[in-house]
Amino acid sequence: DVKVTQSSRYLVKRTGEKVFLECVQDMDHENMFWYRQDPGLGLRLIYFSYDVKMKEKGDIPEGYSVSREKKERFSLILESASTNQTSMYLCASSSLGLAGGHSTYEQYFGPGTRLTVT
Amino acid sequence: LAKTTQPISMDSYEGQEVNITCSHNNIATNDYITWYQQFPSQGPRFIIQGYKTKVTNEVASLFIPADRKSSTLSLPRVSLSDTAVYYCLVGDMGTGANNLFFGTGTRLTVIP
Numbered sequence: 001d002v003k004v005t006q007s008s009r010y011l012v013k014r015t016g017e018k019v020f021l022e023c024v025q026d027m028d029h030e031n032m033f034w035y036r037q038d039p040g041l042g043l044r045l046i047y048f049s050y051d052v053k054m055k056e057k058g059d060i061p062e063g064y065s066v067s068r069e070k071k072e073r074f075s076l077i078l079e080s081a082s083t084n085q086t087s088m089y090l091c092a093s094s095s096l097g098l099a100g101g102h103s104t105y106e107q108y109f110g111p112g113t114r115l116t117v118t
Numbered sequence: 119l120a121k122t123t124q125p126i127s128m129d130s131y132e133g134q135e136v137n138i139t140c141s142h143n144n145i146a147t148n149d150y151i152t153w154y155q156q157f158p159s160q161g162p163r164f165i166i167q168g169y170k171t172k173v174t175n176e177v178a179s180l181f182i183p184a185d186r187k188s189s190t191l192s193l194p195r196v197s198l199s200d201t202a203v204y205y206c207l208v209g210d211m212g213t214g215a216n217n218l219f220f221g222t223g224t225r226l227t228v229i230p
Contacts, residue, residue, distance in 0.1 A: 004161070035220075042205065042222035043162070090161050106152070109161025 003027070004110035006091050012116045019078040021113050023091030032074035033092040033107065034058075034066060043090065049074055050096075081117045089113045122206045122221035129227045136193045138224050140206030143187050148210040151182060151189045156203045156223070165204075166191070193226075201228045 007022035025032065034046040035058075045058030047066040055066050063085060067075040074093075078085055092107040123141040130136045142151070150169055154162035166173055168180040168189070179192040193200055203225050209218035 040222065043220040045218060045220075092161070105150075106164045106167065107154075107162075109163070111159070112161055 004091055004093055004108050006089075006110040006113050008113050009111060010114050010116075012118065013078075013081050014118055015082060017078075017081050017117075019081045019115065019117075021076040021078075021089055021091075021115070023074045023076070023093075023110055024072055025074075025093035025108070026072065027093065027095070027108070028071065029093040029095050029108075030071075031094045031096060031105070032068065033094075034064075034074065034076045035090045035092065036060070037088040037090055037112070046076065081115075083117050085115065086117045087115060089115055122208055122219055124204075124206055124221040124224045126222070127225040127227070129229055130196055131229050132197055133195050136196050136200075136226060138191045138193075138204055138206075138226070139188055140191070140208075140221055141188045142206070142208045145186050145208055146210065149186075149208050150210060151180065151186075152207040153178070153180065153191045154205045154207060154220075156205065162205055196226075196228045198228050198230065200226065202226060 004025045013019050030050055032049045035043045036046055037043050044060050046060055046064050047058055048056045049068045052068055052071050065077045090112045091110040094105040094107045150167055152167040153165045155165050156162040166175055166178045166180045168182050170182050170186060173180045181190045203223040205223045206221045
């Protein structure tokens with residue numbers, strides 16, 4: 001089974017702190033994702049990486065950065081945490097499959113990190 | 119861009135068939151439609167994926183009409199353990215992750 005692990009289930013940080021959220025996958029997947037999930041807003045993509053050292057901004061990248069130095073690890077960084085970044089953060093990974101010439105994917109999610117910024 | 123719209127919530131009695139519809143009027147030619155299930159305090163879990171017509175697996179069926187502007191997830195004979203939030207995702211990884219859109223999800227409550 002694919003396993004995606006996140007470094008913490010719950011995290012409490014103070015405003016202005018630098019925060020690192022770590023995600024590790026064990027299936028040699030090319031793609032990794034960071035989402036945040038807020039009530040009424042569903043899942044929103046923060047950043048995406050399709051290879052080591054490669055990244056793309058998602059819908060809401062402001063206030064976040066990412067790092068992917070190894071294929072299995074994708075880190076989300078809050079340079080200076082703010083209260084509006086209090087949220088559930090979900091990491092996912094996927095391979096890139098092809099069917100009939102189109103790209104397909106199945107994302108495997110970690111359990112999430114509930115971050116509270118006070 | 120293929121935005122998605124789903125009902126916010128649905129209730130169903132145990133043993134009934136449940137159909138959840140997702141609208142995606144601007145779906146692109148290369149986009150696939152994927153449904154995920156999420157239980158409280160867990161990450162979403164893949165249920166089913168399709169491109170057109172009908173797809174069936176051991177847990178659900180996915181119906182996609184010819185114009186592909188909507189899709190319907192069908193759960194046969196639901197049980198209490200099917201109570202969860204169901205997300206519709208439309209997109210194509212080949213054109214970048216910015217083309218991936220999760221809906222806000224449908225909260226399904228199964229009643230005894």
